[in-house]
Amino acid sequence: MVMEYAWLIPVPLFIVFGINILLNKRLKNRTSGYLATGAVAFSFILSTLIFISSLLTGSKFHGSVTWFQLGEHVIKAGYLIDPVSSLMLLVVSLVSFLVFIYSLEFMEDDRSKPRFFGELALFSGSMTGLVLADNFLLMFIFWELVGLCSYLLIGFWMEKSEAASGSKKAFLITRIGDILMLSGIMLMFTQIGSFGFEETFNSFGQLSGDLQTITLLLLFGGAVGKSAQLPLQVWIPDAMVGPTPVSALIHAATMVKAGVYLLARISPLLSSSPLVTSIIAYFGILTALFGAYSALTQKDIKEILAYSTISHIGFMVFAIGVMGYSASLFHLFNHSAFKALLFLAAGVVITETGKHDITKMGNFWKRGKLVPIATLIGCLSLAGIPPLGGWFSKEMILTATMQGGNYILVSLFILASFLSPIYIFRWYSLIFSTNRRKKVGDKSSGYLMVLPIVALATIAGLAGLFNSSFNEWMPWSLHHGSHAILAIGSTLVVLTGFTLAILIYHLKLIDINRIKENTLFEILHKFSFNALYIDDSYTKLGFKAFSFSILASKFDDKYVDGVINAFGAFGRKVSSKSKSFDDIGIDGVVNGVADSIKFSSSLARKIQTGLVRDYSLWILIGTITILIILKISGG
């Protein structure tokens, strides 16, 4: 059975990482890329086989070996193949494969290619490892390793100062979530004595209700950090300084989904805690709204996509919160396809125009029809226009929301899905639609960059066809609800958004500048453009921590060390006083001994800092303390 060999998936990628990093410059630039692509192709083929076999047979596989002895518990490490992990494996290895091919051309002229492909291979290896892991500890290890890769790759162009601060921010902010998650894992271990998913699911019920809630919230904290949910979402827009293939792979298609994957993994635990799921639902939907609202006014071609990613992962998290697990994962699959596609297309636009500001772009439609049409498919799917994949998954999430019957959530969800088509067609129109004043550059992209885009467009276009077989395959039973009116209504809302965006940005029938003159809109615009100022307030907090650290180090130098130095100075003073008393006293009484005193004081002076004097004082203090202690302790 092919599933037994699933553990092989990350192995070649780790080997390639080792080769690329150790040989580095000794490796020919091209070779490093081919090696990595070869490794990821292997992972992709194996993942596809596993995916197909899981789809056809619906079987599971669990293999494990003894890892180490922790106190009285034996910790095992292993891999778990079930529909959820085989879907994730396919997503990760497929997008990785396409992005690696794309990078062969995108990074053509970069001299640090071996490092780039090495770190990218480490990422794909760790990400597949994260998906395969059968216990929380192993998952957490890979969870942090993908964070490390994200850090290294955001900062790949090291001479840029934005790269330095962006990578720092990404690592530290997600670290906050990671620490929460680690606390949750340790809390569970102290209660259950195992890190394994199965064991945990079996004995979780023994925990007290409060402890269950706390543990689940801590684990959710990990998902909030990694998947950039409110209030830890601030790192993603800054992460966009990394190379575009990195943004496509790590910060759109795979790593940021790890949080959703974690929540789907622990779904057996979540189902028993309605409090936690409703908290998750509210965090998710607020993030979805926040991301969509902030995406409306951004100017950077990648930052709009970043806010859109925040928003769409918000949808996925929200779907988990309303128990629509398969809806969430189907949206995850769709989003990985169309968002990776949009990022790769943005990469083409950036290399060909050399610009990032979409308000200065236009006319891109004229550059060969393949990329614009593929991008259009991606945008339609993102917007949720039928009959594309994005529409199906949104409808599935809506159905799940209706099951809960919470109409606040339903209306928030519809509001958020109304914004998606607006910001994404603003993005598309400003880049692609005809505009006489804007010129396009004359660089053009080769087939290695175009083919992955076309492949992703095909997937995004056809994904919707599989929605019902997807549902049957997933382990969660689906409630079939008939909310036809609502489905039609929400689709109409989305279409209204779409039409609005076309009217404003493509046909320019509505003048956006005149709307902006309205004070209310101006304020709304300002808040959207600055993403509710959350980032700024964090920056201020960071500065406070920094100035506190300066204060702390001054305090340490001045007072903590100062006390010690004062002791030393005091010791020297006392000994010099006693020496001068000695000098006078002994000098006055016995003249003859003067020579010997001179000798000993010159000896003392030789040791400039007064070691001997200080030392003798300390010995004196020490002896007194001995006596006191012996006295007290009754010796």
Add this chain to the structure above:
Amino acid sequence: MNQLLSLLILIPLVGGVITYLVGRFNKEATKYSALSISIITGILFLLTLTKFNIKIGKYQLVEEYSWLNSIGSQILLGIDGLSATLVGLTILLTIVAIGMSWKKIKKKKKSYYPLLLLLEAGLIGVFLSLDFIIFFIFWEITLIPMFFIIAIWGGERRLYASIKFFIYTHLSSLFLLISIIAIYLHSPIQTFSIPVLTEITQTFSPQLQLMIFIGVFIGFAVKMPIVPFHTWLPDAHVEAPTPGSVMLAGVLLKMGGYVLIRVGYMMLPSAIDLAMPILAIISIVTMFYAGFVAMGQEDLKSLIAYSSVGHMGIVLFGVASMTVYGIAGGIYQMISHGLISALLFSICGMIKKDVGTRKISKLSGLAKETPTLTGILVFGSFAGLGLPSLSGFIAELTVFIGAFSTWEIYTILAIISLIVTASYFIWMLQRTIFGESQLNSKEINWKIEITSLIPLIILIIIFGVYPDLLFDYINPFVKLITSI
């Protein structure tokens, strides 16, 4: 052959003398002599390990020679899981320190290498001695070579730093000595034997144990060091030559942790039990305080020095939790920190030599200048902040799991300090490796130094991925001492 343990001490000791004599004829030959002696010690240690039964937590391969019979002291050597791991660390780091000295130490080689070997002998002696008198002699012996290494081969303010180091740690040793004498005086049997006294002190009243523990506490708190007794450390590190820092942070600090477990936990359990909450608070303060002060440092080396303080706080936290996990994790952290700090201090010394400065604000663009050194610095920093898959993570995980069952709130606070740790390392990387370069690399050939760092890197990874390699030694020991 049952003299393995005494040979482990004698070979570097006698080897030091031989090296000195060699130096009188040929100065260049001293380093070869020192290297071969430290490697022979290493081989002997591996041989010892083959005779060592890892399933037993008790002292093994015990050697006994009569000495000061009149006061009940004898030469008593023995090895258990705790001392085996620490002796291994000492031997490895001595070899690394020789590698780091190879090209950098140019003056007075004739005395330098013998001092390094004397230091090794003293440290191994501390970890293997089972009699308080010889233990304390070795304990004090280690100060002397370290004092000279800082005072002669150190930086600009080396005199101030070396004397501060000497007085501070020596004074703290006096407190330890007081406690040892107090134990001796209270014992019904006139003996200095640690195994015998361990059984006796456990029967002392908690109040008496606590009184004795105060002296022990000052002894290890300065050595480890624990805030607020730490200020000798940054000065000593900043002024010490790189190999000196390697030994100081790598092994000398572990003497504090060793006393904490060997004397504090094993002999005075009721005292630790009474002092538990205070120790927990002190160690949490240490973690946060060291973290914030590290963040504010301008000098890369003092940043690493303060990170050591924080990491040793985790050791105290683990042991103070008095659980199997906490103590095992604490020992794991000592070994892990020994490897990581040795790596970080080495790389810091190399950077200073290569680009001429250690000032963080001036180091920007390091990646462009020296990609290899930068790679190792990044690796070391991530090891230092406890990246999973590296040794520090396993240590922290084990400590915190242990602590969770003792205190919830304290443990959560301690875990939060990991964010501070990550912050100062990541922020340091932001200011050093990134950016446009204003530096001028001398493009020194670092082959020997990097080769000597490879074992550290490999061990950091192995201990992070396959912890049993170390836990096999630690677990039986910890199970034995916690079962009492």
